[in-house]
Amino acid sequence: MTGPRLTPLAASLPDTVPFVGPETQERAMGRPFRARLGANESRFGPSPRAIAAMAAAAGEAWMYGDPEVHDLRAAIAAHHGVTAAHVVVGEGIDGLLGVLVRLVAGSGDRVVTSLGAYPTFNFHVAGFGAELHRVPYRDDREDTDALVQKAREVGAKLVYFANPDNPMGTWHEAGVVEEMVAALPEGALLVLDEAYADLAPAGAVPRIAADDPRVIRMRTFSKGYGLAGLRVGYAIGAPALIRAFDKVRNHFGMGRVAQAGALAALADQGWLRDVQGKVAAARDRIAGIAAANGLRALPSATNFVTVDCGRDGDFARAVLRECIARGLFIRMPGVAPLDRCIRISAGTPADLDVLEEVLPQALRAAAG
């Protein structure tokens, strides 16, 4: 046997990591970043109550977590005014997207997303052999009309739509999303990725009946709650769809420490409000730094700001490279025309001091 005997689908897939972690870059550079503003993590950290809950749970880590995730699901349900039967908890939105794609989209099935939207969703679609169709952004926002039209055209089973959007930070008002749901073709399920909803204006969060079979919403503890390193996300949807996750999910995948940390984080809404205020202030300062350098910051409903570097993708990539070389970890959109931008996560005042220092240097180096 010369190599592993993979399935034809597995053999066809590349063995690449969709995102290179900052740790990999730090190992290559031989030094840590001065500011870590590339992964839209919450520089303001998790609630001290969540930290205490995780520390307390560490001593109990010899026990498997409750496979039904009972207490956390109940708390999430109460928070959103739904029942626990509408909620499934999983290993981050990444993990939940993987299970959802597996359940719904196999070989020959069509899936629709936006050209330049979240790559990990595309990774799962390819990983289960479904066919991905992409529509362009319009004015740096996901184009809800085009998504619906393409879904109708190809008979899509899944339509991925992030609101607020990543990597652009832009958003649609609730009414637009509600119209989008109403216009979905029969049999299409809207995957509404609301990872950044905790940081968005209230007007960006649509009202969708929890029993609506046309939509599944994804939320996370990784962004507003500052627990990216704990891996807890959840989905809200009609009970028949939520129940289907039990068919294939990793039932003991949610550990005891993770469940305890998320539960305590959810209970501390005061901390979340404080973070929202800090994020808003950081967005304003990033936009100010961009303007001081002659660049335009896109409006953002997230914990990051996408900054238009005003030229083409090659220029933005050079700016990114020069920022990284100066110890500033940021990322950027992967495809044109979005790739004329760089993406900067909200940071502490000290982080943004680094941005203020490094950005003009990087722009000069990229232009020179």
Place this chain on the structure above:
Amino acid sequence: MTGPRLTPLAASLPDTVPFVGPETQERAMGRPFRARLGANESRFGPSPRAIAAMAAAAGEAWMYGDPEVHDLRAAIAAHHGVTAAHVVVGEGIDGLLGVLVRLVAGSGDRVVTSLGAYPTFNFHVAGFGAELHRVPYRDDREDTDALVQKAREVGAKLVYFANPDNPMGTWHEAGVVEEMVAALPEGALLVLDEAYADLAPAGAVPRIAADDPRVIRMRTFSKGYGLAGLRVGYAIGAPALIRAFDKVRNHFGMGRVAQAGALAALADQGWLRDVQGKVAAARDRIAGIAAANGLRALPSATNFVTVDCGRDGDFARAVLRECIARGLFIRMPGVAPLDRCIRISAGTPADLDVLEEVLPQALRAAAG
């Protein structure tokens, strides 16, 4: 749309949890168990150094974990005398088994296991639509000859074999496993589940070249290291197979707290040796309690003892039910003839006091 539009495979799967958690039973009973000896968790807990590392990492949980799991993989590689290219870390052996089955066994592919062996492996095989073939245990041990013969007969791509075995606790000597590897038919990959190897006599752990493409070994921090609630397992295999995990794994699935806890646990081999001693003492005491009740304990190379209740499955199920009703959480094998036994995890002296008190009462109630 009346229900979710699942793939034909997903629609065919039951939406059941393979194991009911003790928390579910506690909620139903309205009170906690007096002793938790059902899930082969380590009642002796994780190393205090691992607890401290998790607590320290909790404050850094705002950062995603390194998607390459660099430091932990390097430490595991050093521990086993292999390179990091031979090691993949994942969300417990459960998670790794799921990825492995997905990579190798799809519709029409054949997989072999033992009748009554680890149900979660079977869950994954069904979940990816492969065809499962089972061979009976022989003398309460997995039958290595029969596994190889069946693999040859059906042209299996995967052969699952746990050594030491769960749920029986029995094992084969290293030489038998090495002969099994040598006898595998061309193209069959042996999935050697060594979850309990840290608690087994040295003679039960075979020597297998890390580059051998015929075997992938699975290990975990859930048993000897006492970190079931952290969800960290790893696989050791030939680099070409290990690299294939990158095709589909949840790249950010290993959180920062989990990586930190496992790294510290691995570094504290003194704690593991201490646990091994406590487990051995507990096994002896469980066997003694069984004998005092006229029952035979099977020899065990794990952190649990399987006790033959001496009659049929209905009787053992009644004993189990009566133990649970008395606040003692234990489990038992699921299929005949293994199901004449109950399975009791190693516990603290206080836990085993509960066993000593409850077992005779349960036996009387079951017989009565």
